[in-house]
Amino acid sequence: MKLKIRGRPDFSLFFLTLLLVGFGLIMIFSASYPAAFIKHDSPWHYVMKQGVFALTGLFVMLIFMCIPFSVWKKASPILLTFSLVMLVLVLIGGADINGARRWFVLGGFNLQPSEFSKLTVIVYLSAIISRKGERIRNFRNGLLPIILVIGTILLLIMRQPDFGTVLILFFIAVTILWVGDVDLRHMLLLSMALVPMFVYLAVSKSYRLDRISAFLNPLDDLQGSGYQLTQSLYALGNGGLTGTGIGQGVQKLFYLPEAHTDFIFAVVGEELGFVGTFMLFVVFFLFIWRGFITAIRSSDPFGLMLGMGIVMMVFIQFLLNVGSVIGSLPITGVPLPFISYGGSSLILCLASTGILLSISRDNHRRRQENSRNSTK
Template sequence: MPMTRNPTDVALLGVTAALVLFGLLVVSSASQVLGAAQGDPSLFLKSQLWKLLPGAGLCLCLWRCSYRWLARLSKPLLLLTFLMLGLVFTQNLGAEANSARRWLSLGVFSFQPSEPAKLFIILYLAQSMTRKRDRLDSFTKGLGPPLAVLLAAIALVFLQPDLSTAALLFLTGYVVFWVAGVPTRHLLLGLLVLVPLAVLACYLEPYRWARVTSFLDPWKVASSEGYQAVQSILAIGSGRLTGVGLGASQQKLFYLPEAHTDFIFSILAEELGLIGSLTVVVLFGLLIALGIRTAMKCTDPFGRLLATGITSLFGLQAIVNIGVVTALFPTTGLPLPFVSYGGTSL
């Protein structure tokens, strides 16, 4: 049966729709030059619109249904998650780009399994921690099994290699564990083990360590490791208060790599200025606040953890993406949810 929707649900849908519209607007501009080089200036906008259709259809289906039936799908979707993450490493289906195997190629379309995996893992953790809520004082019977599943998924994502998505999964999972009521001592023990391992993983891989060190002073290595950060800062600074105008960006003319994906916020700030970029930041702030409000008002433990996980995922990813393009964080490969080009962003 369809559920009765409260004003918070309607507001969440409205904020999400506004972010998607902002995304379409900026994707149409940021990808224009790249599309023209392939024979059609609106190539990427058309592609994004086609990708929006199934996303909108799924949204309407979920809107009319109770979220509780998702709990029954948690284990099948978890198995699908590990299947997809494993197939990435196969010769026939896994696609390699920039020395990373993050894509599954299924003939007419390809996608990054780590994107739906993030949602499926949250669904599993919410369902698992709800069942174990009376055993959380015991590490082996409480946190242990779901933590093992989370770490196994993180390991497969890390091996692609995709450290930023692995870190996002870890942080989101920890938020779910904390809200579920896992004892602080168990969470701290996990952090004491895993954080040093993450630092070591960065240090042992030269390109990752170069990203970390270049972030401290990107201007010092502006022609190499700090190039993207410097070009992003130039784009944002050029926008000033009101922007240079939609479609008038200079940085999208092949100066700024990934202008329509990971660094789309830079183009938005350049063309629409501080006013446009602050509008998007406020929309994400509203999305997070409404998500937290939904979680706090939910009396069902599964629903509360599910809302917490999804809100944390989108909120953390948006914060990291905007932090990267403003040179507050080291460069990652995380797109801006609902705004960046790509079906998985929608």
Template sequence: MAILTPGKPPRATSRSRSDARTRFSDRASAWLNHPMADIVLVLTASGLLLALGSIMVWSASTVFSYTQFSDAFYFMRRHLVFLGVALVAGWVTSRIPVDRLRGLGWLVFSVAGLLLALTFTPLGYGVGGNNNWLNLGGANSMLRVQPAEFAKLAIVVWGSAVLANKRRLLDQPKHLLVPFLPFSLLLIGLVVLQHDLGTAILLGGLVVAVLWCVGAPLRVLGTLAVLIAGALGTLVLANRSRVDRILGFLNPGSDLTGINHQPMQALYGLATGGWWGVGLGSSRQKWGSLAEAHTDYVLAIIGEELGLVGTLVVLLLFVILGYAGVRIALRSSTFFGRLVAAGVTSWIMMQALVNVMVVLGLLPVLGVPLPLVSYGGSALLANVMALGVLVACARDEPDAKAWLKRRATLRSKAPKRRFSAVLPGRS
């Protein structure tokens, strides 16, 4: 018999703690079994990342905005406009039926290829040595597009449609690789000609990921990996700046005012933050030490201002998003739905991992933004549209489709409220 000490609550026994864990596990399992759980996971994780990204873009860009444009909110306002457009586009893509999205594959590919080709016309211009932008307006116009971001969406949607159409023939390498591989290499080649090696590497990884998701043999994937590595080595050796970047990565203590300045300042920011950070808006690195504070290195500012806890929250949100994407891919009712959901998830997770590894100094600088968090209109628009496609696949799950149909039926049968004006003296 337990002896209760006056004024002190009884200690929880190991059995009661075990029962509490069991009840929590049962409730979590029941919640995850709800037909709309995948949609809620995607919307919650991505919504929190977008909200945090907006706050950190404001915090990280204020100094640079003021010194360059005499307006501390220059980048923040632009980011909010991009975010508004992206949310509308994401909502539209989430409402496209999956079978109709499959029919849009070649159209998506053609638009992405056309935009990439236009960068080699007078409409194209370069930033940081990469000729990968389209300027559709004047100076400082918001009508600037980075077509390579939409090439990622094209490879996922178009590639999934092509492979789904040839599903019964995918055991033959000829049908597995043609036309998916040569047309994908066409898009990647255009990005390479723009001198954007970081995005080209991501596109190559995305091609391999799609083939892996479709069940390509290991010998095919191994051959592709060797060819990609050989092409990457050739492209690096052909450019002195890339060679210096690799040498700087291999010797991080050298040239701290040159090639290793950005990576070292990012590590300083993360180290300064400690557990809880120096406080929102109190970063020191954004005062000129970290030039790309609001774009590629926004995670370093998060680590400095919000600490290790804030950084881990960001990583946890990406893990939740990846978990939801895998669930959607496994539960999709069609082969195309499974493949496109897996492709979108691979893209977001791969890009996030590359950005995190660059900030931590585990990879050379590649110029890859953190999805949903970094500043950048084209990347933000492409990422949110991709998540819209993921939500469309989640809506197409058999249980979710039945639940949505039931809800629509109940709404149609519910009595409609009629509003009438009641005049004085009338009942």
């Protein structure tokens, strides 16, 4: 029996991923060592934990890279069921941290089910739309069942609450539905119906109103709602053109909250300056570009939607995080992909990249087959 040889992965995408993860570890150490030393008597505490997450995520990425991406289409019902169960269980028995139930605490590590629901939604939408084909343009039998499933997931996540993840899932869903050729009239009506809900969610909690107020007028409450953004802007301003140097930043010394998590980009800006942040932008957009090329080259509609969903997931998280840090968007608590401290986010990003690399292997194999056939 002749074995089916798979193509090689997109090595540009592979090395860009390694570059982002390696840079993230460096910046996490720089941003976290003061807090790690005070809280845990070791400046290496957070970076060592993130190193474990990185090795785990890279291992998962390599496994997923070797699994044909079509497997996920068959596994989508199992993934969806598992994700729904986890989202329910975290509301019942999850740890209450800062007024939110988003995490399971297991052996000193926090597992966040809503992070993995992002990949679940991508796989589920890509699978069901590719199966429905032209039927997806029928609202009652095509789009409505999908809305009910995704709506259930969003409601469970809002109960935690986690507004940032809800926004990300919304943009992911819109992207996949658009690529899947859903009737644009249906999408427009759905979007218009969701606007009042998002407005209500934004103003229904006092801390969200504080974030919007801080976004609009951060200097009005320097010691309150505007404190975090103000300290972030101080860090970026202090960095200037070339920065203070890695490890030499000031704002992470207990001035800037969440310096090694949601606001690590501010530390990058202070210590590496405009040059460093610009180079980080370049690497991210090269990653997104290679992911986009991988997705559109797929001859399988499932592969196309799966790849585009993953690319959108990384892009929108990057946009929301950086926008929050520089004051262009309200603070949402979204981590910077591959860079921010956090195991769930990093493992999710690396697992998703593994699927992208699997799609790129299929693309390369198909090009090789076409090339051989054209020479016969």
